[in-house]
Amino acid sequence: MKQLFFFFIASLTVFSACDNTSNSKKHTPKVDSTFSPIVNKSNRSVDTVRISDKTLSDSTITIIYPxxxxxxxxxxxxxxxxxxxxxxxxxxxxxxxxxxxIEGQLISLNSDGLTDVKLEQRYKTSVSIADEGPHCDMLEWKHYNSEWKRLHRNKDGDFICLDYSEKDSQKFPSVSIREFRSAVKKHCGQRWDTLIRNVNKVTDAPSNVGISHFFLRLTGKLKTSGKKIVKLIVIETPMGC
Incomplete structure (x- = not known):
């Protein structure tokens, strides 16, 4: 994977320090309600190991549409x-x-029934406020939404996902500190407003801006009818514990 090995160890340390009583978002698995999971271990690489074993994992996610x-x-x-x-x-x-x-990842398609296939990617940023382990992710407030950019294929026909710089991941709409503090009180509570009392902008610690969602959009036309199809994949990435 793209992340370095020590990142995973650091992430485990952060997990252990999390306060379960905090106002931070508690993530649960999100998939579309129409999903029919197919637990198929043969689709996983033979060297797959869970992160809890402190080893890099290699996993292929397959989504089957009609x-x-x-x-x-x-x-x-x-x-x-x-x-x-x-x-x-x-x-x-x-x-x-x-x-x-998904940055830098490879995506393959089995789309023999489609023509004019195009795959695009964009991302969204959100504000997160950290208090060592506990944190509050302001996923219901303002965001920066990037433009859609078309993905290109490598020599093997796989689409290559885009990478983003630190500057890209910290893009955010212009907001006043007064507006920011008001939003923190509303979405996170007084404890978190107290933590940011000395910040001058949303990227000043303990506040941070980062990528909270990636989006993939696939478009094409059915060869049999010429009907246009559009598929959207929304990928939510935890901003903390």
């Missing part, structure tokens, strides 16, 4: 026992594990 199948070749879900899913829905929501990203 018109095509899509594989993200290295991505670990919050519930990584399910690696293959079938859905009738046009929008799919996935929650990935801490530290996971």
């Amino acid at each position: 018109e095509l199948s899509l594989k993200i070749k290295q991505l670990i879900l919050f519930d990584d026992s399910t690696t293959t899913m079938a859905t009738q829905a046009d929008t799919v929501k996935l929650l990935v594990d801490l530290g996971e990203t």
Whole structure:
């Protein structure tokens, strides 16, 4: 995976320090309600090991639509026992594990029934406030939404996901400190407002801006009818514990 080995160890340390009584978002696995999970261990690499074993994991996520199948070749879900899913829905929501990203990942398609296939990617940033382990992710407040950018294929025909710089991941709409503090009181509470009393902007510690969601959009036309199809994959990435 793209993250360095020590990141995973650090992430485990942070997990152990988390306060379960905090106002931080408690993540549960999110997938579209129409998903029919297919637990198929043969789709996982033979050297797959859970993060709890402090070893890098290599996992392929497969989404099967009526018109095509899509594989993200290295991505670990919050519930990584399910690696293959079938859905009738046009929008799919996935929650990935801490530290996971689609940046630089490879995506393959089995889309023999489609023409004019195009895959695009964008991202969204959110504000998170940390208090050592506990944190409050302001996922219901303001965000920066990047533009859609088309993904290109490598020589093997796989789509290559985009990478983002630290500057990209910290983009956020202009807000006043007064507006920010008001939003923190509303979405997080007084404890968190007290923590940010000395900040001058949303990127000043203990506040931080980071990528909270990735989006993949696939479009194409059915060869049989010319009907246009649009598939959207929303990937939520934990901003903390």
